[in-house]
Amino acid sequence: MMNREGLIETIKNFHDEIYRENYSHLIGLKEDLNETKIYSKYQYLFTKENIKFLKDLVAKSTALEKRKNNYLIGYVIGNFVGQKLSKISDEAAAFEAKAFVEFKGNKIPYRGLTKIMNNEDNKENRDLLYEAQKPIKLKLLDYNIKYLKQELKLLNDLGYKSYIELNSAIKEVDYFKLRDELKAFLVETDEKFTVLIHEAMKSINVNTDDARNYDWGYYARHKEFDGAFPKENVISTLKKTLLGIGFNLDIQKNIELDIEEREKKVPRAFMMPIKVPDEIKLVIKPNGGYEDYNAILHEAGHAEHYAHVNPDLDYEFKHFGDHSVTEIFSFLFDNLMQDPNWLKIHTRMNNQEIEKFVKENYLQDLFMFRRYIAKLIYELKLFSDDLRKLDSNFNPAKGYYKNFGECYSDILSKATKVKYPKSSYLIDLDGGFYVADYLRAWIGERQLRHKLKQDYGTEWFKNKKAGEFLKKLYSLGNSKHINELMQESGFKGLDTIYIFRDFKDFLDKA
Numbered sequence: 001m002m003n004r005e006g007l008i009e010t011i012k013n014f015h016d017e018i019y020r021e022n023y024s025h026l027i028g029l030k031e032d033l034n035e036t037k038i039y040s041k042y043q044y045l046f047t048k049e050n051i052k053f054l055k056d057l058v059a060k061s062t063a064l065e066k067r068k069n070n071y072l073i074g075y076v077i078g079n080f081v082g083q084k085l086s087k088i089s090d091e092a093a094a095f096e097a098k099a100f101v102e103f104k105g106n107k108i109p110y111r112g113l114t115k116i117m118n119n120e121d122n123k124e125n126r127d128l129l130y131e132a133q134k135p136i137k138l139k140l141l142d143y144n145i146k147y148l149k150q151e152l153k154l155l156n157d158l159g160y161k162s163y164i165e166l167n168s169a170i171k172e173v174d175y176f177k178l179r180d181e182l183k184a185f186l187v188e189t190d191e192k193f194t195v196l197i198h199e200a201m202k203s204i205n206v207n208t209d210d211a212r213n214y215d216w217g218y219y220a221r222h223k224e225f226d227g228a229f230p231k232e233n234v235i236s237t238l239k240k241t242l243l244g245i246g247f248n249l250d251i252q253k254n255i256e257l258d259i260e261e262r263e264k265k266v267p268r269a270f271m272m273p274i275k276v277p278d279e280i281k282l283v284i285k286p287n288g289g290y291e292d293y294n295a296i297l298h299e300a301g302h303a304e305h306y307a308h309v310n311p312d313l314d315y316e317f318k319h320f321g322d323h324s325v326t327e328i329f330s331f332l333f334d335n336l337m338q339d340p341n342w343l344k345i346h347t348r349m350n351n352q353e354i355e356k357f358v359k360e361n362y363l364q365d366l367f368m369f370r371r372y373i374a375k376l377i378y379e380l381k382l383f384s385d386d387l388r389k390l391d392s393n394f395n396p397a398k399g400y401y402k403n404f405g406e407c408y409s410d411i412l413s414k415a416t417k418v419k420y421p422k423s424s425y426l427i428d429l430d431g432g433f434y435v436a437d438y439l440r441a442w443i444g445e446r447q448l449r450h451k452l453k454q455d456y457g458t459e460w461f462k463n464k465k466a467g468e469f470l471k472k473l474y475s476l477g478n479s480k481h482i483n484e485l486m487q488e489s490g491f492k493g494l495d496t497i498y499i500f501r502d503f504k505d506f507l508d509k510a
């Protein structure tokens with residue numbers, strides 16, 4: 001048994017080791033990933049006894065102290081489960097890494113398949129590729145079922161009867177209230193959104209009746225804009241954008257940029273806050289295309305947040321917490337690509353192209369927002385074992401879904417207008433209701449953007465005072481609840497009115 005201070009000190013060491021191990025692996029400096037070794041070194045850390053100890057602390061504490069303890073217990077429980085079930089997840093990862101699909105005489109690695117499908121112009125080929133990977137997905141689903149069952153059992157043994165209540169308490173959020181507010185938006189915008197999806201699918205010669213989620217993936221790939229977003233300009237565009245609000249990546253010593261090409265480096269941008277705020281890694285492996293720009297702006301948003309956190313904050317508020325806070329800052333930067341003024345400065349598109357790009361970007365954003373609302377509706381049903389059918393307004397109707405695969409497919413397909421496969425009902429699931437963290441960040445980002453425009457002008461991203469304002473919010477780390485962060489920005493709290501209005505304006509004009 002450890003006391004609180006001992007626990008924190010040990011976690012610091014563990015966290016450092018596990019992050020560095022992952023980092024070297026992901027940037028391609030170290031081929032294998034040996035998490036198990038680190039976990040066994042710290043096996044006395046993530047134990048039932050320590051969780052019980054923290055549970056008592058949470059019960060006894062109030063206000064900020066309670067939040068801090070909640071973040072700590074959330075971290076310990078997450079690692080407790082992860083460690084106990086690492087055999088399943090390692091096996092699944094190993095299987096996934098080796099799996100491949102045979103297609104027209106070629107062997108395609110399963111992990112590279114989405115990218116290939118997003119670039120495949122021929123609908124028939126996309127359908128065939130989808131069929132070809134089904135057996136792999138079913139095998140992965142088996143792992144997922146096993147994992148989730150055991151996870152819920154472990155939590156139950158720890159005294160947490162409800163997955164929803166556990167996360168709700170840690171993140172101080174009422175998921176059902178959030179769901180109901182967002183559900184109303186789905187219904188209200190349904191008709192106009194449906195028209196746009198019809199048009200979009202028609203433009204790629206797909207009937208909406210036959211449209212699958214991967215057809216949307218192909219549509220949203222938007223190869224036609226690749227010329228406007230060349231690989232060579234990714235880093236200079238990022239640096240110029242940040243300089244606009246007064247952040248100079250060339251002299252920010254605590255953000256380390258890795259742009260080197262290594263064979264084994266993961267082909268995506270990511271950020272890793274190894275030691276907040278002193279050692280933040282920002283990694284890029286550009287291929288070109290708008291998604292690259294989007295990804296690096298997003299990750300840079302996280303990096304700037306963590307790099308400006310007040311070093312005197314408690315460790316829990318620097319390293320753990322509710323992700324909705326940091327996602328606000330990443331969305332704020334990647335959504336610059338919805339801003340015609342930013343596009344005018346940073347790309348060579350003409351006004352007409354910009355108008356088209358902004359429209360497509362908004363449609364993609366709306367698609368994803370609706371998809372995430374649907375995911376929240378579905379996940380709340382999954383974790384409350386509620387198979388009652390939903391009608392077209394997402395209200396309970398007569399009858400029951402046969403299983404959660406059918407439930408998932410029905411809700412996701414209704415919200416997005418493209419068909420989602422039943423077999424994805426556990427693969428398309430992030431733990432700890434991350435779906436709601438994203439949704440709350442979506443809402444908060446629109447508020448923050450509104451505030452920045454109001455105080456620093458439509459071109460706030462060229463105003464160093466806007467950067468100063470952001471720094472103040474960044475410095476709070478994760479100590480503030482998202483509602484309080486919105487209060488720091490002059491609002492009453494998290495408020496859906498701004499994002500609803502923004503999307504409704506878009507739909508009215510489209």
Ligand SMILES: [Zn+2]
Pocket residue numbers: 298302327330
């Ligand atoms: Zn993010």
